[in-house]
Every structure is written in C-alpha cells, then in structure tokens.
Amino acid sequence: MTTTPAIILVRPQLPENIGAAARAMANFALDDLRIVRPRVALPDGAATAAAVGAAPLLERARVFDTLEEAVADLTLLYATTARERGQVKPVETPAEAVPYLRMAGGKTGVLFGPERTGLENDEIAVADRVLTFPVNPAFSSLNLAQAVLLFGSAWFQSEGLPFDMPPRSPLAEKQHFQAFFAHLEGALDEAGFFNPPGKKPVMSRNLRNIFSRLGLSQQDLATLHGVVDVLAEGRAKGVRKGRRVLGEVEE
C-alpha cells in the first residue's frame, strides 16, 4: 500500500489553522503532519481545540527548525502556491498530482506556506513540482485548512484506484538530493562560479531548478557526485600541471 503524503506546514502563523489542518487531514486519512517553525510553540490550546477529534494526530506532529530537515526523507515533494511564482516547474492540480504521488515510491509530501505570504521562492525551489488549486481568479483566497482539505479530498478519492505501481527506479530522498546540491554548490563556490557574489541566490536557484527537474534516482545522484568530484579534482590537477589540459581545450 502506498504511504500517505506528509503534510508540511511551513511557518504557520495561527494555531487555529494548524488544528483545522489536522482535522482536514483526518477527514481524508492523512496521518503524517510536519510543521516547520510554527509562530506559536506547540502544543497549543487553540490548535488542539481546532483539531477537535484530530487532536491525537496533532500530538503526533513533528516540529522542525528547517525545511530541509522536514523533507529530508521524502522522495517526491510538491509546493502549493496560489499564483504564478515564475519557477520552471510543472504546475498541477490535486487531481493531476495524486497519480504522481502514488507512483513515486517511498515517502512523499506537500508543502503549505504561511497564511499571509505563502511559500518563499527558495522554499518552492526545494520542491519538485508545484501544486495549485483551480479557484475563481476573482476570489482566490483559500485558507490553510481549506487547501489541505482540497488536497486531502483528491488524495482520498483515488484510494482503491488501480494505478499504484512500483516506479522503475525510486526517486532519491530529498536529503540525498540536498547533499548532492550542496556538493555541487560548494565545488562551484570554490571555483568562483558565483560571480558577482550578489547574484549567487538567483544563480543557485536556477541551477537547483535544472537539477530538480530531473527526477533523480539514488543511482543518478551517485553518478553526479562522481562527476563533480572528478571535475573538481581534475581542476586541482590542472592547476598543478600548469594548465596543460587547458591549452588543448582552448585552441
């Protein structure tokens, strides 16, 4: 059986919304609630009251200091956004996303941003795909629990559908993708790639988007680690060898 997607609330502001989100999860048999830096420390009375019968689910929720830790064990990750955010990632409705989530293998998840502002661009960049809810453009405000409810409903409706099939090659967990990207970024930093330094955030995000579009498996990551290592070492050798290689390439 497919494990249910983790619901990850990123910097939620109101404890009532955390509780209502837990309740919406329980309506659709979602069980893994993760919370990144809630504004109010948990457990919280208002959150528990809003959860009503879903209080046990809320008690089991895990709180994280960073988004990276919260998604470390996940394979396929969606970021919910209410509007165009200019990132080159596939944009899907819940009905479109659910089959991918079911097929992904391993543990999947969906990010929900803070009530007022939504997810930041760097948070969206951590995800593989974008989830959005088809709503009336003239009145598009959904509250946090409603967004969780709509996703949960789409997930639950597909229960029992016969499209659970094992992926050919399971996607890498986010922690391993992060480790690869940190490796690449470190090597590029070392080599002076991010120039001028003020452009590093944009350059880094573009690069991350290129690689997160891949749907990389664990084996792919091992290969790419090797590529970065070998190139960075080769570069060091090149320096020691007094640029012999360079001369050939340049001419």
Place this chain on the structure above:
Amino acid sequence: MTTTPAIILVRPQLPENIGAAARAMANFALDDLRIVRPRVALPDGAATAAAVGAAPLLERARVFDTLEEAVADLTLLYATTARERGQVKPVETPAEAVPYLRMAGGKTGVLFGPERTGLENDEIAVADRVLTFPVNPAFSSLNLAQAVLLFGSAWFQSEGLPFDMPPRSPLAEKQHFQAFFAHLEGALDEAGFFNPPGKKPVMSRNLRNIFSRLGLSQQDLATLHGVVDVLAEGRAKGVRKGRRVLGEVEE
C-alpha cells in the same frame, strides 16, 4: 455557458457557517445562494464577517420560508447527506454529480442540511439525487462550509488552471545538447572519470540519459557549460570569465 448550481442552505444554525459557505462559493465562482429558514435573521454581523470578501454574494442571497419555494425554479436537484439515508435515489460523489449538473438544462441546485442533524428525510425526498463526499469513515465530520467547498471545487475543476508553468526558453536543439554532452564527456575523460576505460560506453550512456531527461533549454545548456568549465579548469580568476563565454558558444 452553463449556469452555476444554486447552493441552498436548509435551516443553517450558525451565521458564521453561512458566511463561510458564501466565501467557499466565491472561491469557485458559484453565485446563487439561497437560505431556507436560517436560525438567525439575516443580515447578521457574524455571517458578514465570516464571508470576508464574499459579503456582496451574501447580501444577494435570497431567504425562503419553505424548501419548496427555494427550489421551485430548479430542474435538477441534489441533496447532500453524510450517511446512508435509505432513500431510493442515485448516490454520487461530487465528481460523478458534476457532469449531470452541467448537462441538465436550466437552473440546478444542491441542498445542504443543518450542521448538527443534516437534511430530514422529507427534505431529501424533494431532491432527484443524493450527493455524498468520500471521506475517512473513521473521521467523517465535515462542516457546512467544507462541504460547500468540496462541491464547489469539483464543479470548478473543469475550468482550467489559474496559471501554468511560466513560459521558458525553448528546448535546446539536439545539436546543442550533443555539443554540451561532448564538452562534459571530454572534461570527464581528461579528469579520468571513465575508469576502467572498458566501462566508458555504459557510463557515458547512463550519464547522457540523466541529462537528456532534463528537457534542457538553450539557457540551461549555457549554465551547464559554465558549470563544467568552472569545475574543470584550474584557471586564474581573471581568465576564467573569458573561458566561460567561450564555453557557452562552443558547439
């Protein structure tokens, strides 16, 4: 264009729920709210507050003394119930009901019962069909506005996404992809990546498959050329920039 279904709240108890239902309607461009014998007289401050931006829709709502009057002009009518009610009527999910609603000529509608008790059997009898929401049987309580939200979402599904992936630069031509791959492969060869040499064909094919899954644009290729250059070349910082430009135009 199909007219949107009327949402008919039958004897709603809490004004907050009326306002929240109006808001959920506005999220999905439903516009015709009808209320049968609300417990609290309208307009009501709590209802208006809960409607937020949907207050105008709430103000246009029509209040009726009887269910029969409220549905008099409707052609196809659904009654929502949370559980089996023993009436011999088709029972459908929102996804199943929406096509019928869209195909029915004239004005259609959906009944939602009071929060605590749901619709009475005589009220359900007025409807043609029964609408129910697939929820976790172990945690099936949906509030009134959530039920309206789930119906509205299903109705709105076919209207299309509010935004799509931003237009990106066109995919690179195969010749440019080949040139990039030759660049990468050459750099890896120089650095001794293909080891033992007999495994080079397999290693190279795996690597090509990773990068060809990316769907790389011309701009992505320029970035990746830069990555390979910067990692591979042990250049003094002043010279690197010139080489990177070369890499981008190299074919």
